[in-house]
Amino acid sequence: MGFGSLNKAVLFFEKPFWGIQEDIFSRLSETTEARGECFQFFAVPKEPVLIALISGTAANIGDGPENDKLLKNRTMLFLRSTFPNCPVEPIEFIVTRWHRDKFARGCYSYVSVDAQDRDHEVLGEPICDTHGTPRIFFGGEHTLCRWPSTIHGAMLSGMREATRIADTFYGTLPVVAHEELISKVKLESMNGVKRGEDCDVKIEEESDIDFELSDDDPMTGENIDEKEAEKLLA
Numbered sequence: 001m002g003f004g005s006l007n008k009a010v011l012f013f014e015k016p017f018w019g020i021q022e023d024i025f026s027r028l029s030e031t032t033e034a035r036g037e038c039f040q041f042f043a044v045p046k047e048p049v050l051i052a053l054i055s056g057t058a059a060n061i062g063d064g065p066e067n068d069k070l071l072k073n074r075t076m077l078f079l080r081s082t083f084p085n086c087p088v089e090p091i092e093f094i095v096t097r098w099h100r101d102k103f104a105r106g107c108y109s110y111v112s113v114d115a116q117d118r119d120h121e122v123l124g125e126p127i128c129d130t131h132g133t134p135r136i137f138f139g140g141e142h143t144l145c146r147w148p149s150t151i152h153g154a155m156l157s158g159m160r161e162a163t164r165i166a167d168t169f170y171g172t173l174p175v176v177a178h179e180e181l182i183s184k185v186k187l188e189s190m191n192g193v194k195r196g197e198d199c200d201v202k203i204e205e206e207s208d209i210d211f212e213l214s215d216d217d218p219m220t221g222e223n224i225d226e227k228e229a230e231k232l233l234a
């Protein structure tokens, strides 16, 4: 698995010189090394501001103002050659350097050519103690193969680990819904009704759903006392 950067260059102008109906435009570079340099531009709505994406090897922007200047000059060369009304210089030019941030060291994981199918899952596996009980848990966008490199992937991995921790220390909580609710939901899906505003079938109040604790405490293997179980559910 690899870990890379996606940097952004923000260019501020007096007024837009691109068609204001254009919100995204892209460019193709002439060399392989430069193909990630400002390859896509986002126009900030109602502002004379462009945000350019810098990825791949081009994202490893060196430190220092001279590197900013080189990048700015190359970007402006492209913009001037594309848009006749483009000024010589932007008012301001700001570049991110996520790879230099000591708490980030980059942006997110990617599947490199030598990566294995299970790499994400392996990184998400907890470390267990000598009894096989998970003790150290791992979340993060790099720990799930379905939606890596994304905010929602990171969030889902956190939910997965929270569930794993709860399962480990409190036992699993099988959810038993009332028959009536199950048939309503089945009917709804058979009729192709979408959940949401146009649907009058709503998930019942909490009181309509019964939760049951497993009989055994996963840590001790002993039966859980009924009163103790009620306390856990409260």
Ligand SMILES: Cc1cc2nc3c(=O)[nH]c(=O)nc-3n(C[C@H](O)[C@H](O)[C@H](O)COP(=O)(O)OP(=O)(O)OC[C@H]3O[C@@H](n4cnc5c(N)ncnc54)[C@H](O)[C@@H]3O)c2cc1C
Binding pocket: 006, 007, 008, 098, 103, 104, 106, 107, 108, 139, 140, 141, 142, 148, 149, 150, 151, 152, 154
């Ligand atoms: C420019 C950019 C654009 C993006 N665009 C999108 C997008 O449009 N859509 C999308 O879904 N995703 C996007 N992403 C990706 C998304 O932001 C990440 O996948 C996600 O934030 C990863 O979350 P995470 O919790 O795994 O890691 P992070 O968000 O990186 O969280 C890790 C945290 O750990 C902290 N940390 C690191 N080391 C230590 C330490 N030693 N001690 C204590 N704390 C530490 C860091 O400071 C950080 O707060 C983008 C990312 C970038 C950089």
